[in-house]
Amino acid sequence: MKVAWAGSRETLELSDRMAKLVANDPVFEKFTRPMLGRKELFKNTLRKAAHGWKLIVDLRLTEEEAKWLRLYIDEPAYTDLHWGMFIPAIEGQGTEEQKKKWLPLAQKMKIIGCYAQTELGHGSNVQGLETTATFDPQADEFVIHSPTLTSSKWWPGGLGKASTHALVYARLIVGGEFHGVHGFIVQLRSLEDHSPLPGITVGDIGLKFGNGAYNTMDNGVLRFDHVRIPRNQMLMRVSQVTKEGKYMQSDVPRQLIYGTMVYVRQTIVVDASKALSRAVCIATRYSAVRRQFGSRNGGPETQVIDYKTQQSRLFPLLASAYAFRFVGEWLKWLYMDVKQRLEANDFSTLPEAHACTAGLKSLTTTATADGIEECRKLCGGHGYLVSSGLPELFAVYIPACTYEGDNVVLLLQVARFIVKTVSELGYKQPVGTTAYMGRVATLMQNNCAVRTAEDWLNPGAIVEAFEARAARMAVACGRQLAKFENPEEGFAELASDLVEASVAHCQLIVVSKFIEKLQQDIPGKGVKQSLEILCYVYALFLLHKHQGDFLAVGYLTPKQALLANDQLRTLYSKVRPNAIALVDSFNYTDHYLGSILGRYDGNVYPKLYEAAWEDPLNDSDVADGFHQYVQPILKQKLHSAKL
Numbered sequence: 001m002k003v004a005w006a007g008s009r010e011t012l013e014l015s016d017r018m019a020k021l022v023a024n025d026p027v028f029e030k031f032t033r034p035m036l037g038r039k040e041l042f043k044n045t046l047r048k049a050a051h052g053w054k055l056i057v058d059l060r061l062t063e064e065e066a067k068w069l070r071l072y073i074d075e076p077a078y079t080d081l082h083w084g085m086f087i088p089a090i091e092g093q094g095t096e097e098q099k100k101k102w103l104p105l106a107q108k109m110k111i112i113g114c115y116a117q118t119e120l121g122h123g124s125n126v127q128g129l130e131t132t133a134t135f136d137p138q139a140d141e142f143v144i145h146s147p148t149l150t151s152s153k154w155w156p157g158g159l160g161k162a163s164t165h166a167l168v169y170a171r172l173i174v175g176g177e178f179h180g181v182h183g184f185i186v187q188l189r190s191l192e193d194h195s196p197l198p199g200i201t202v203g204d205i206g207l208k209f210g211n212g213a214y215n216t217m218d219n220g221v222l223r224f225d226h227v228r229i230p231r232n233q234m235l236m237r238v239s240q241v242t243k244e245g246k247y248m249q250s251d252v253p254r255q256l257i258y259g260t261m262v263y264v265r266q267t268i269v270v271d272a273s274k275a276l277s278r279a280v281c282i283a284t285r286y287s288a289v290r291r292q293f294g295s296r297n298g299g300p301e302t303q304v305i306d307y308k309t310q311q312s313r314l315f316p317l318l319a320s321a322y323a324f325r326f327v328g329e330w331l332k333w334l335y336m337d338v339k340q341r342l343e344a345n346d347f348s349t350l351p352e353a354h355a356c357t358a359g360l361k362s363l364t365t366t367a368t369a370d371g372i373e374e375c376r377k378l379c380g381g382h383g384y385l386v387s388s389g390l391p392e393l394f395a396v397y398i399p400a401c402t403y404e405g406d407n408v409v410l411l412l413q414v415a416r417f418i419v420k421t422v423s424e425l426g427y428k429q430p431v432g433t434t435a436y437m438g439r440v441a442t443l444m445q446n447n448c449a450v451r452t453a454e455d456w457l458n459p460g461a462i463v464e465a466f467e468a469r470a471a472r473m474a475v476a477c478g479r480q481l482a483k484f485e486n487p488e489e490g491f492a493e494l495a496s497d498l499v500e501a502s503v504a505h506c507q508l509i510v511v512s513k514f515i516e517k518l519q520q521d522i523p524g525k526g527v528k529q530s531l532e533i534l535c536y537v538y539a540l541f542l543l544h545k546h547q548g549d550f551l552a553v554g555y556l557t558p559k560q561a562l563l564a565n566d567q568l569r570t571l572y573s574k575v576r577p578n579a580i581a582l583v584d585s586f587n588y589t590d591h592y593l594g595s596i597l598g599r600y601d602g603n604v605y606p607k608l609y610e611a612a613w614e615d616p617l618n619d620s621d622v623a624d625g626f627h628q629y630v631q632p633i634l635k636q637k638l639h640s641a642k643l
């Protein structure tokens, strides 16, 4: 099962080696992190990142090994955006000449970059960004300026204190004409003494959710006062500005400037499976350790993992972790396929790539954020201790529902894609993830044929149910929209229904890709059977949770919905014997989990008790301040008996 989760034996071996390298290195210790003040915390992160970089250089780690090393260091840092966005943006939007100049500097960390797109006043609405880049033909330069307070760059990770350069997204103005938003490489700080360059105001935006957590990252604020950069620092693969001041839009879609966001969104889907699997590993192991009630004749109490309510909350999350892992594998393939097509100037699958990355990023991060919180609750009171690993995991993870695109805004992008597909059904055969809409007539007519709970253990029945739900919801939206004279008005009015139809479409993709995964060769005795059970748990859990959709579109009867729930209960009993093996398959070290509840050895209570005494508050029997502030209350002579 470990190979199935890792994707291959090589990846299992490589990631295991990196996990152990980090776990055995005291520099990467994590438990004291929540106790540190902001400046100490940030300095500690710089120290860890420097040590990580030294390991990469000294051990000559490959790009893949370095990626796993940074994952297992498990600390949001400026390097995430340098490697995760600044470099990919230059790779995707730079000309060959620009790549030749900037990539070696960035890859050798001679410069540190960030991705400065979001502003105080705009994040979702990229076309609304206010920072300007005005071409000055006399000097052959762009003048980068922050015309308003709301144009201040705000949020970019690594911007506040670490980055020397930024990829700044700004309104391109040539000869007084606005030509859309484009990316510009701007140096922010001196490479000598790291002080901000003239015209640059830069700093950190302040504390974020949860102590420790994401406060290791210097999300920054940045303002420009007429900062000049050479013309060749505008990324010019998509569009060019000539020395003479002529704007040239090459024949590639302007949306390629959004390419980095598409790339990161697809990586965020696999990140979701990693984050959710960590939480599920902790909650599953602890649910097997924790006993509460149920003792008979003085025997042991019942393991909480054996309660049906615990299973109905925990096992769908376990199944979701595997589902997101596999759909993330597929999405990576889709992204690489689009990237190759773009190289050949084939833009035919760009809309699908945008819709899939946007929709699956939204779906998986929402489910993962909710899932980590559910895992905290599944661990009872101890789940609320920082030493459970869950509060920090939650605090670090939840911005994923916002960064790289607010999840609702992204679902609205999927809705545009679906509505367009439905509107073209009469004359254009849908392909790829919307191919099922080509069978809309059948999907609108045929209803569910399930007669017994067993009938739900049929991939065909599952896929048809999800296809029918998605198709009928999309067609219903299409019909509603047709009643509006102004399509944009209709879209705005029906936005909530459209978002629900987008969720249905995206859940169909996840379920289908899980089923497709099971049609591949999966090594290991009994592994495929265990994954089949999880696939049905995932699908039937969603069907149960969203049964209102399936009933409302008339595809399912209440009886068939009940049969699905009966089957779900049976499936939970089948997951139970393998639950620990399934989470052990994630192959996480105790260091990476950072959780006393999720310890591999299950030695929870002694370690919880031990950890309590390490809290600084227990440095003395009587806490500082007691004598000063509490003692007087205890000693005071109360004149009125009423008090």
Ligand SMILES: CCCCCCCCCCCCCCCC(=O)SCCNC(=O)CCNC(=O)[C@H](O)C(C)(C)COP(=O)(O)OP(=O)(O)OC[C@H]1O[C@@H](n2cnc3c(N)ncnc32)[C@H](O)[C@@H]1OP(=O)(O)O
Binding pocket: 076, 077, 080, 084, 115, 117, 118, 123, 124, 125, 126, 127, 157, 255, 256, 258, 259, 261, 262, 264, 271, 275, 350, 351, 354, 393, 396, 397, 402, 403, 404, 405, 406, 409, 413, 416
């Ligand atoms: C515990 C462990 C956790 C890990 C712990 C690690 C911590 C460390 C890691 C942190 C990693 C993240 C760090 C965050 C980094 C940021 O957050 S970077 C900033 C992200 N910002 C965004 O995502 C902005 C979201 N907004 C947008 O993308 C755009 O404004 C919108 C919403 C797509 C609207 O685009 P628009 O051009 O204004 O207008 P719109 O009419 O919607 O689109 C026009 C056409 O372009 C198409 N289009 C739009 N976008 C695209 C696109 N991307 N591609 C192709 N076509 C597109 C549309 O489909 C539409 O097509 P048609 O319908 O005309 O055919």
Ligand SMILES: Cc1cc2nc3c(=O)[nH]c(=O)nc-3n(C[C@H](O)[C@H](O)[C@H](O)COP(=O)(O)OP(=O)(O)OC[C@H]3O[C@@H](n4cnc5c(N)ncnc54)[C@H](O)[C@@H]3O)c2cc1C
Binding pocket: 081, 115, 116, 117, 118, 121, 122, 123, 124, 125, 154, 155, 156, 157, 214, 219, 399, 402, 403, 404, 405, 406, 407, 408, 409, 412
């Ligand atoms: C931890 C973190 C790290 C980040 N890192 C970076 C970074 O490195 N670089 C960078 O450039 N940015 C970064 N960001 C910014 C991030 O990309 C934006 O916050 C994100 O794109 C959301 O945009 P917004 O903040 O403008 O949200 P808004 O769009 O203002 O969202 C507010 C509400 O309005 C709703 N809404 C907005 N538009 C619509 C609409 N058309 N229809 C319906 N509802 C709508 C949203 O759904 C949401 O409920 C980061 C943010 C965070 C939290």
